[in-house]
Amino acid sequence: MPEGGGRGTLAGTVGRGAGGRLVMAEGADVSREADLLARVPDGLLVGGRWRAASDGATFPVHDPSDGSVVKQVASATVEDGRAALDAAVDAFSAWSRTPARERAEVLRRSFDLVVEHADDLALLMTVEMGKPLAESRAEVTYGAEFLRWFAEEAAHVQGRYGANPQGTGRMVVTQHPVGPCYLITPWNFPLAMATRKIAPALAAGCTVVVKPASLTPLTTLLVAQLLLDAGVPAGVVNVVTTTRTGPVSEAVIGDPRLRKLSFTGSTPVGRQLLAQAAGGVLRTSMELGGNAPFVVFDDADLGTAVDGAIAAKFRNIGQACTAANRFLVHRSLADEFARRVTERVAAFRTGRGTQEGVTIGPLIDDRAVAKVEELVDDAVSRGARLLTGGSRVERPGSFYAATVLADVPPDAALLREEIFGPVLAIVPFDDEDEAVRLANDTEYGLVSYVFTESLARGQRMVERLETGMTGLNVGVVSDAAAPFGGWKLSGLGREGGAEGIHEYLQTKYTLTADPFA
Structure with missing residues (x-):
């Protein structure tokens, strides 16, 4: 698509074939978006x-x-x-x-x-x-x-x-x-x-x-x-x-x-x-909602962790229940982790999603922007360090700049509430027990992310974290073949996987007489 709005042309108009199926007819030169929107019921x-x-x-x-x-x-x-x-x-x-x-x-x-x-x-x-x-x-x-x-x-x-x-x-x-x-x-x-x-x-x-x-x-x-x-x-x-x-x-x-x-x-x-x-x-x-912790231990592969952080935070412009909300990073790596993610985030391109090279599109509406703005301003007022972003984007539409915050204090509202926007908030920790305590200190329990090169530590974290899903050294966990769902106030039931169909089934038990009696 051409840069600057993604407006292309289609060599045809659209009608309905037998049974209402979407079909193309030759002849007209129309905007692709306008043509598509006209076809949508x-x-x-x-x-x-x-x-x-x-x-x-x-x-x-x-x-x-x-x-x-x-x-x-x-x-x-x-x-x-x-x-x-x-x-x-x-x-x-x-x-x-x-x-x-x-x-x-x-x-x-x-x-x-x-x-x-x-x-x-x-x-x-x-x-x-x-x-x-x-x-x-x-x-x-x-x-x-x-x-x-x-x-x-x-x-x-x-x-x-x-x-x-x-x-x-x-x-x-x-x-x-x-x-x-x-x-x-x-x-x-x-x-x-x-x-x-x-x-x-x-x-x-x-x-x-x-x-x-x-x-x-x-x-x-x-x-x-x-x-x-x-x-x-x-x-x-x-x-x-x-x-x-x-x-x-x-x-x-x-x-x-x-x-x-x-x-x-x-x-x-x-x-x-x-x-x-x-x-x-x-x-x-x-x-339901989420407040996903993203835990980076001192033995983590930092490059893998940064890649995972970008995926876990900025996928869907941060507007996902699975989006990492609290980045808990071992104190020995916190500064370098912050430097690397800030370098990546500062290079993001914001704009309409149809434009080539755009990384961050608009939030869903102005209310979403106002909520993100409120959470970021609250964190900064309480002592968080703003490393990049931190403001609305001055252009038409509901845009907020991709943001990185370091040293976010424990009383910041964004550590308790879903951010649902492009804001990466870093909190340092000192040992595994503290990481577990911080990670579980939420009423939600949808997903968690853990980065460590230790197999034993990874197994312990999977057991100790109170979430329905865990990504171990990966930043995206969703898969149609896997059961998606959370613990605590993050919901009931599972979608996807072998478990997903059972949400739509009910069990009947029948006892028949002994056929050999």
């Missing part, structure tokens, strides 16, 4: 059909790099949310009885279509969320993998059979889809968080209503169209976009026909949703 997906909100309401989706409105999409009402659940309920019986191999083939075709449309999906994510194109492409690869992984898991759901201990009968244990599901996805990974929930639900035989974040709904809408193109039956996947999230979600969650709630987002909102889910005793999966 702007309605609600209910029962296999795209439709307007029942009251005709819409809301704008903004490009955070300049605040411009890129598209208007439907804003669902409570009535629309109930209609989407009606469709999921109606489709459940047939889909749950569909042979696992057939469900697997649908998911595999969905994977192929997402890969085929990878460039479009990456560009769309960059436009509505802001991350650089290289990171958007990486998310497409990561998010598509959930479709392929759970296509393979669909046919591998197992039960067991055997004599009971008394020898008086036979025990049969089987797994069954839990039922219609409500999936609430966040704005920061609009493709991967959708596929990470949709894929295991469909693999298990469940139907879903998906509510994407109103800040970044477009990627999920395009993915939903690709799922239809892949052969997902009407009503199996329904999508409701809305700015009336509270009333819509409350109505869906309060419906006794719903059997599962999955949410990725903040811990305060997760608590509210858990309270609502309690009335129906819903199965719940909650992937």
